[in-house]
Amino acid sequence: MYAFEIERPKSLADAVAAIGAEEAQFLGGGQTLIPTLKQRLAAPSKLVSLSGIAELKGLRMDDAGRVCIGGGTTHATVAREAAAHYPALAALAAHIGDPAVRNRGTIGGSLANNDPSACYPAAVLASNATIVTSNREIAADDYFEGMFTTALEDGEIVTEVRFPIPQAANYQKFAQPASRFALVGVFVAKYADGVRVAITGASEQGVFRWSEAEAALSKSFDAAAIKGLAADADGLIGDMHGTPAYRAHLIGVLTGRAVTAAAG
Amino acid sequence: MRHVGDPIAAVVAETYEAARDAAEAVVLDIDELPAVIDMKKAVAPDAPLVHEDIGSNLCYDWGFVEENKAAVDAAFEKADHVTTLELVNNRLIPNAMEPRVAVGDYARATGDHTLYTTSQNPHVIRLLMGAFVLGIPEHKLRVVAPDVGGGFGSKIFHYAEEAFVTFAAKALNRPVKWTCQRSESFVSDAHGRDHVTKIQLALDKDGHFQALRTETYANMGAYLSTFAPSVPTWLHGTLMAGNYRTPLIYVNVKAVFTNTVPVDAYRGAGRPEATYQLERVIDKAAREMGIDPLEIRRKNFVTEFPYQTPVAVVYDTGDYNATMDKLVEIADLAGFEARRAESAKNGLLRGLGVNCYIEACGIAPxxxxxxxxxxxxxxxxxxxxxxxxxxxxxxxxxxxxxxxxxxxxxxxxxxxxxxxxxxxxxxxxxxxxxxxxxxxxxxxxxxxxxxxxxxxxxxxxxxxxxxxxxxxxxxxxxxxxxxxxxxxxxxxxxxxxxxxxxxxxxxxxxxxxxxxxxxxxxxxxDPSNFTYPAGAYACEVEVDPETGRVRIDRFAAADDFGNIVNPMIVTGQVHGGIGQGVGQALLEGAVYDDNGQLLSGSYMDYAMPRADDLPNYVVDHSCQTPCTHNPLGVKGCGEAGAIGSPPAVVNAVIDALNRGGHKVAHIDMPLSPARVWAAMQG
CATH class of the missing domain: 3.30.365.10 (Aldehyde oxidase/xanthine dehydrogenase, molybdopterin binding domain)
Structure with missing residues (x-):
């Protein structure tokens, strides 16, 4: 690590004010940033920790019936407290990393980082969630802009994520053997106005919606509806853990399993 | 530099952070040269040379036993059946819990050097470093290796950092400490295995082994590490008889330099490579000839001792039918068919893999x-x-x-x-x-x-x-x-x-x-012979045909370690060894790109086995034929699990796929979901 200053603001307003410095960076749960610092791959002059800001933490239900999760809420809290409202989302959170990761890592940190193999982006995109920031509200379809790239601007903090609750949903993660991030992860969510299918882990562009499957499943929410439907291997990740063709194949298998699990 | 991780400069500082800052300030004027990673490309005529002064990347070409070669070839000519298998014994990165550490100290008043180091053999380090590197006589050099957090072979060898801290402590008249980071360990601890082999087994029509011949390319990496040349030769060629009466054996090994981390002994060292290829080719032969895999082994077992193998060593004692009988019992092989039917109901392909192993331990006369x-x-x-x-x-x-x-x-x-x-x-x-x-x-x-x-x-x-x-x-x-x-x-x-x-x-x-x-x-x-622990292992897997994912459901090990002093420690050694063997079979594998960058350079890409990758093992060491030539009658148990388990796992996966209608003859380790799925696609 290189030397840096750290500030621990108690309010969102103070955090936004503190980030002014040129090389300053927000620190959420630190699950990506801290290892990066330890490897000396980043050298911020100042870190602004978001961990002490009470207004970023916790879950609530809003008037529209959405489950709203503060950006600084840990995966462990989501796993525990979302279970009654949105079980598929809670189950996803319960299987991110290990207990140490789940008790430090936050939903806001995960979404700001937008790792192409992270789990949360699939839930957010499939749920058509709204990302609320210190400045504005961003629809999920407008938020994810590619691998490690989002619509967030410098100094903007994810304050809350609002998930409309689906009629049925399920997340299937096929773990990469070493990291146990998603080699492919599929989140399927069925709403009154249609089915959304979001794929993580597979694409060089990060999380994306599988529109062919959505169309088929919106007509018939049954794994049989996507039999014979193949995801396009073009643009998918190929590495030592799997070829693009293998990832494309897994997208089909996992989507079917997610639908079966959600429908059951 | 000959490989990524090859040390070229050292920095000593007052603090760890200052040392890292200073190391970053060192400007390296490096021109990237062509690299060679693949062993067969390395021995091609136009390959870039790892060592210009040698003029070839072929370190040695070893035939064993050379006098047998003609007779072996003749036996193949008239054999009823010949089974051929080409396979890779994947390169492994050791990953002991504690990374390497070295502290040098020097007493100017007496001229005494002390090296504290994470070594498996402090006297050997004292001899190698004192006599051959720094020229310090033994009575002026003390080497201390207190509690060390695991080695698995990787801490046998003498490493540059040990010599450097010893040298620097005298130069600076201060204690000098170096601690390896995990990411440095990946590119500086000697790796293991990395053999590419073609093995052929000649049989008569009843499945009796007539002759065996092998051709192996063994990766040495960029330099010869301490014991490296002995691993593919005397720790490998001498074990090619396995538990069987094969009258004629010829082993050829070509050791090759490449632009990779040096490869040396790793838990089993040569013996896992021998066991894997032998037990895989036997399994393939059994499948081709329609003979039960247990039966083909039993009909070829050595049953009379002492037994002079055609590859130099003499087995003093053993009872391979006894361990096989014990395996059949503890693995409940009789219940396999019912378990297979149950798996099939869940859409999963169950397979059974069985193999034997023998190793030469108690090193050495x-x-x-x-x-x-x-x-x-x-x-x-x-x-x-x-x-x-x-x-x-x-x-x-x-x-x-x-x-x-x-x-x-x-x-x-x-x-x-x-x-x-x-x-x-x-x-x-x-x-x-x-x-x-x-x-x-x-x-x-x-x-x-x-x-x-x-x-x-x-x-x-x-x-x-x-x-x-x-x-x-x-x-x-x-x-x-x-x-x-x-x-x-x-x-x-x-x-x-x-x-x-x-x-x-x-x-x-x-x-x-x-x-x-x-x-x-x-x-x-000084022992008069090696000891020869042996045993029989069985693995049952379930393969998900939709994803290629393998789950080990059952694993049983029947070992003969001779007399046993502490059964709990022996059981623990077998458990740990099987864990490492399963790691090799399903998860672990060092991957380089063509330029010599280690792509599997961290736990993000190099998969170590975790507790939930492993089943509850059934292990038994009640079959005991005491060693005849040491006073305790013991044989050694530290490496058995790592030697015996990889072929059991791979045999089981191949069995599962074939029972499921997929005519797959072989898949190279690690049997990742992607590889298993690709094999099923034909």
Missing amino acids: SHLVGQLGARAGLYESATVRVNATGSISVMTGSHSHGQGHETSFAQVVADMIGIPEDMVEIVHGDTANSPMGMGTYGSRSLAVGGSAMVKATEKIIAKARKIAAHLLEASDADIELKDGKFSVAGTDKSVDWAGVTLAAYVPHNYPLEDLEPGLEEISFY
């Missing part, structure tokens, strides 16, 4: 390894120091870095005398305390180091008996030792252990004219 070209003697030493009150310090040249020597060695000595184990302390890991010893690897510690301890303790008992005879005014022939008490046979006259030991150091009533005072003895034990 010095005269033999000398004839074979080794530059080391492979005896072991022990000093048994009995203190005045009867407690005992045993100084051993073996090194414990997780093997539990402190427990099992103390048991051996305490049992011989009949005193509680807590009266015996095992001292190891410091050249200032222990006699010159060769350290721990090759499942040698109890078989060789334990034998030295037995020999020294026998000397102690012989002398103590004489002291007791004097104290009891009897002839030493009449003195009996039982439960720590010396008594005169047929009388109630006795003296206890502490009475004798006190007399040895307070020799008032003592036969000083015949016997020196004190009670301390040393022994150096």
Whole structure:
């Protein structure tokens, strides 16, 4: 690590004010940033920790019936407290990393980082969630802009994520053997106005919606509806853990399993 | 630089952070040269040379036994059936829990050097570094390797950092410490395995083995590490007979330099490579010929001992049918079909893999390894120091870095005398305390180091008996030792252990004219043969045909380790070995790109086995044919699990796929979901 200053603001307003410095960076749960610092791959002059800001933490239900999760809420809290409202989302959170990761890592940190193999982006995109920031509200379809790239601007903090609750949903993660991030992860969510299918882990562009499957499943929410439907291997990740063709194949298998699990 | 991780400069600073800053400030003016990673490309005529001065990347081309080659080829000509298999024994990165550490210290007043290091063999490091690197005589160099957090072979070897901190401590007249980061370990600890092999088995129409021949490319990496050349040769070629009476065997090994981290001994060292290819080709032959995989093994077992193999070594004892019988029982092979049907109901393909293994442990008879070209003697030493009150310090040249020597060695000595184990302390890991010893690897510690301890303790008992005879005014022939008490046979006259030991150091009533005072003895034990642990393993897997994912459902190991001192430690060793073997079979594999960058350079891409990758093992070591040539009758158990398990796992996956209608003959390790799925696509 290189030397840096750290500030621990108690309010969102103070955090936004503190980030002014040129090389300053927000620190959420630190699950990506801290290892990066330890490897000396980043050298911020100042870190602004978001961990002490009470207004970023916790879950609530809003008037529209959405489950709203503060950006600084840990995966462990989501796993525990979302279970009654949105079980598929809670189950996803319960299987991110290990207990140490789940008790430090936050939903806001995960979404700001937008790792192409992270789990949360699939839930957010499939749920058509709204990302609320210190400045504005961003629809999920407008938020994810590619691998490690989002619509967030410098100094903007994810304050809350609002998930409309689906009629049925399920997340299937096929773990990469070493990291146990998603080699492919599929989140399927069925709403009154249609089915959304979001794929993580597979694409060089990060999380994306599988529109062919959505169309088929919106007509018939049954794994049989996507039999014979193949995801396009073009643009998918190929590495030592799997070829693009293998990832494309897994997208089909996992989507079917997610639908079966959600429908059951 | 010849590989990523090749050290070229060192920085010493007051703090760790300052050292890292300074290391970053070093400007390296490096021109990238063409690299060669693939062994077959490395031996092609136009390949970039790893060592220009050698003029070739072929380190050696070894035929064994050369005189047998013509007869082997002739046997293949007239065989009823020939099975051929080409396979890769994947490169592994050792990953001991504790990374390497070295601290150099120097006393200017006396000129004494001390090196604290994470070594499996401090005396060997003292000899190699003192005599061949820094020119420091042994009496001015102390090497201390206290509790070390695992080695698995990777801490046998002498590394540059040890020499550097020793050198720098003198230059700066300060202690100098270096600690390896995990990411450095990946590119600087010697790797393991990395063989590419073509193996052929000739059989008669009934499945009797007629001849075996192999051609192996063995990756040395960019430099020859300490024991590297011996791994694909004497630790590999000599094991190619396995548990079987194959009359004719020819092994060819081409050792190759590449622009990769040096490869050296890793848990099993040559023997896993031998076992894997042999047990895989037997399985393939059985499938091709329609013979049951257990039956083809049984009909070829060596059953008479001693057995002279066609590859130099003589097996002293064993009973391979007994371990196979035990395996059938503990693995519940009779219940396999019912379990398979149950798996099929869940849409999963269940397969059964069975194999045998044999290894040569208790390394090694010095005269033999000398004839074979080794530059080391492979005896072991022990000093048994009995203190005045009867407690005992045993100084051993073996090194414990997780093997539990402190427990099992103390048991051996305490049992011989009949005193509680807590009266015996095992001292190891410091050249200032222990006699010159060769350290721990090759499942040698109890078989060789334990034998030295037995020999020294026998000397102690012989002398103590004489002291007791004097104290009891009897002839030493009449003195009996039982439960720590010396008594005169047929009388109630006795003296206890502490009475004798006190007399040895307070020799008032003592036969000083015949016997020196004190009670301390040393022994150096050089084995007359290797030991040959053997066993039979079974693995059951479920393969998800939709994703290619393999789950190990059951694993059973029936081992013959000869006599056993501490069953719990033996069980733990087998568990750990199987974990590493399963890691190799399903998860682990070093991957380089064509430019020599290690792509699997961290735990994000290099998959170590975790608890939930492993089943509950059933292990049994009740089949015991004691070693005939060491005083304990022990054979060694440290590497068996890692040697015996990879073929069991792979045989099981291939079996599952074939039972599921996929005609897959082989998949190279690690059997990742992606590889298994790709194989199923044809």
